[in-house]
Amino acid sequence: VTFTIEGVGRVLAEHSIRAERLSIRVSPAGVKVVVPRGRSLSRGKEFAESKAAWIRRHVHRMDCIVQAQTAAARSAPAIKDRKTAREKILRRLQALSELHGLPYERAMIRSQKTRWGSCSIRNAISLNIKLARLPEELMDYVILHELLHTKIRGHGRKFWDRLDRLTGDARSLRRELMNYSPALL
Ligand SMILES: [Zn+2]
Numbered sequence: 442v443t444f445t446i447e448g449v450g451r452v453l454a455e456h457s458i459r460a461e462r463l464s465i466r467v468s469p470a471g472v473k474v475v476v477p478r479g480r481s482l483s484r485g486k487e488f489a490e491s492k493a494a495w496i497r498r499h500v501h502r503m504d505c506i507v508q509a510q511t512a513a514a515r516s517a518p519a520i521k522d523r524k525t526a527r528e529k530i531l532r533r534l535q536a537l538s539e540l541h542g543l544p545y546e547r548a549m550i551r552s553q554k555t556r557w558g559s560c561s562i563r564n565a566i567s568l569n570i571k572l573a574r575l576p577e578e579l580m581d582y583v584i585l586h587e588l589l590h591t592k593i594r595g596h597g598r599k600f601w602d603r604l605d606r607l608t609g610d611a612r613s614l615r616r617e618l619m620n621y622s623p624a625l626l
Contacts, residue, residue: 442455442482446490446493449472449493449496449500451471451472452471452473452489452496453471453474454474454486455473455475455476455485456476456477456478457476457477460476460477462477463477463484463488465488465492467503469507472489472500509620510625511625513620513621513622514621514622517574517575518574520571520573526573529573530572530580530584531550533584534548534584534588541588541607543592544564544591545560545564545591546563546565549567549568550568551568551569551570552571553571554623555623555624556569557572557583557618558583558586558587560587560588562594564591569583571623571626575618579621581608582611582614585607586604
């Protein structure tokens with residue numbers, strides 16, 4: 442069932458078998474109230490209304506991110522040929538690996554919509570070809586992030602502290618990277 446909240450617009454309320462409590466999800470697709478089984482959808486509506494200010498803040502923040510990503514995608518240089526883009530990324534991976542003593546097993550360059558990179562338990566590093574369109578410090582950030590996973594799995598405090606030392610300021614680079622969406626590039 443959908444209803445309208447002032448200043449937010451249409452909100453969808455839906456039952457979920459797995460949900461244990463009322464919750465609100467804000468995504469580019471819209472605002473949704475998840476209602477656990479056994480509670481009424483009108484209770485979901487009341488809940489959303491009581492959280493209207495919170496929803497408005499989140500919708501606004503998401504709109505800002507999407508806007509920034511759209512603008513960044515428009516101004517990022519295009520990949521003229523894939524071979525050059527691949528070589529650029531692989532060269533940088535090799536250079537940073539040697540510079541910091543972080544060896545990896547093998548590397549793959551792929552085109553992905555949701556991830557910039559990954560590192561398998563066998564230390565195979567996969568990097569998104571769209572990295573070639575990012576400012577260099579952001580491409581380096583993603584590469585160093587994956588290289589560090591060869592030594593530290595997961596994203597605990599130790600990981601971020603070490604990545605801070607490798608990149609200068611990992612947290613602000615990470616925030617900066619949020620302005621770019623692989624799906625839009
Ligand atoms: Zn990671």
